[in-house]
Amino acid sequence: xxxxxxxxxxxSTQIAIMEQLPETGVPARSPLAHQQQTASRTAPENPxxxxxxSALKTHLALRGDxxxxxxxxxxxxxxxxxxxxxxxxxxxxxxxxxxxxPDEWLLTGPGDQALAMEMSLREQLGGHYAVINVGGGxxxxxxxxxxxxxxxxxxxxxxxxxxxxxVGKVVNTVLGKSQATLRRVGDDEWELVVxxxxxxxxxxxxxxxxxxxxxxxxxxxxxxxxxxAGRLQASPVEN
Amino acid sequence: xxxxxxxxxxxxxxxxxFHPKGQAHLSRPTDPDACSDEEWGDYxxxxxxxxxxxxxxxxxxxxxxxxxxxxxxxxxxxxxETYRMGDAPRVTHFTDTQKS
Ligand SMILES: [Zn+2]
Numbered sequence: 001x002x003x004x005x006x007x008x009x010x011x012s013t014q015i016a017i018m019e020q021l022p023e024t025g026v027p028a029r030s031p032l033a034h035q036q037q038t039a040s041r042t043a044p045e046n047p048x049x050x051x052x053x054s055a056l057k058t059h060l061a062l063r064g065d066x067x068x069x070x071x072x073x074x075x076x077x078x079x080x081x082x083x084x085x086x087x088x089x090x091x092x093x094x095x096x097x098x099x100x101x102p103d104e105w106l107l108t109g110p111g112d113q114a115l116a117m118e119m120s121l122r123e124q125l126g127g128h129y130a131v132i133n134v135g136g137g138x139x140x141x142x143x144x145x146x147x148x149x150x151x152x153x154x155x156x157x158x159x160x161x162x163x164x165x166x167v168g169k170v171v172n173t174v175l176g177k178s179q180a181t182l183r184r185v186g187d188d189e190w191e192l193v194v195x196x197x198x199x200x201x202x203x204x205x206x207x208x209x210x211x212x213x214x215x216x217x218x219x220x221x222x223x224x225x226x227x228x229a230g231r232l233q234a235s236p237v238e239n
Numbered sequence: 240x241x242x243x244x245x246x247x248x249x250x251x252x253x254x255x256x257f258h259p260k261g262q263a264h265l266s267r268p269t270d271p272d273a274c275s276d277e278e279w280g281d282y283x284x285x286x287x288x289x290x291x292x293x294x295x296x297x298x299x300x301x302x303x304x305x306x307x308x309x310x311x312x313x314x315x316x317x318x319x320e321t322y323r324m325g326d327a328p329r330v331t332h333f334t335d336t337q338k339s
Contacts, residue, residue: 086247086248086249087248087249087250100303101247101303101304101305102247102303102305157253157255157256158252158253171302172301172302172303173252173253173256173301173302174253174255174256174301179301
C-alpha cells in the first residue's frame with residue numbers, strides 16, 4: 001500500500017500523507033458495525049423502506065476555488081468528475097462528488113482507494129487547495145424503497161418533494177435532532193452522510209421512523225424498489 | 240415555519256438551520272497600537288441595539304456553514320434582505336411601506 005505514496009508529491013506539497021487503512025490483524029469497524037451485528041434479518045414481505053450502511057467508504061473533503069482552473073481541471077483529471085454546481089452532485093460508477101459549500105466538495109468512493117485518490121488529486125491540483133481524508137469521521141447510510149421519501153418527510157424540515165429535490169441534488173439539513181447531508185441518488189433512493197458520533201442516533205431514528213412502512217435492513221435486490229408508477233396511484237396524498 | 244434565504248445556497252431554508260452572530264460591518268481599528276482605549280473598547284465590547292433596521296451576521300450552520308449578512312427589522316423580525324460577506328446592504332433605511 002505504502003508504495004502508492006509518491007515521494008515527489010510529498011516533497012512538493014510538504015504534506016504528511018499516510019495510509020489510513022489498518023494493517024493486517026486490525027479489523028476496520030464502521031460506526032454502525034454494532035447495529036449490523038444485532039439487526040434482525042427477517043425482512044418483512046414487500047418492504048416499503050430499505051435501510052443499510054454503505055460502510056467504510058473513502059470520504060475526501062476537497063476545498064478550493066471553483067474559478068481557479070488549476071483546481072477545477074485537476075479535480076476532473078483525478079476523479080473524472082466535473083465540480084458540481086450549487087446543491088448538485090456528479091457521479092460515475094465508482095465515485096460521487098457532492099457540493100457542500102461554495103468552496104467545498106465531498107468525494108466518496110471505494111474504501112480501499114483513499115490513499116491512491118488523495119495522491120492522484122495532489123498530483124493534479126494546483127493553487128490554493130486542501131484535500132482532507134474525513135473517512136474516520138463520517139459514514140454513508142442508504143435509504144431506499146417506495147416509502148423512503150415518507151421517512152425523510154417525517155425526519156427533516158427540508159422539502160423533499162420531486163419538484164424541489166430532483167435526483168442528483170445534495171442538501172445538508174436538520175435530520176431528527178441532528179443533521180445529515182442528503183443526496184438523492186435515484187427516484188426512490190437516498191444517500192445520507194452522517195457524522196460518526198451521531199450515526200447510532202440517526203440509525204435508530206430512521207429504524208423507528210420506518211417501522212410503519214415495513215422496514216428491511218437489507219439492500220434491495222435490483223428492481224425491488226422500481227415500482228414507482230404503482231406507488232403514485234397507491235398514495236395520491238403524498239404527490 | 241420561518242424561512243431564511245441563504246445567499247450561498249441560493250434558496251430559502253428553515254430557520255433552525257441558522258444561527259445569528261451579532262452586528263455586521265464592524266471594522267477593526269486599522270492600527271490598534273495607535274487607537275485610544277475608548278476606540279478599542281467600542282470595537283471590542285459595544286454593539287448597537289436599535290429598534291428597527293439592523294444589519295447583522297448570520298451563519299448557515301446546518302447547511303453550507305457560510306457566514307452572511309442580513310438586514311432585519313428588530314421590531315417585526317422581518318428580514319428585508321440577505322447578502323454575501325463583503326457586499327454592501329441595499330436596504331439602509333425603511334421605505335414608507337416597511338415603516339412600522
Ligand atoms: Zn447556505
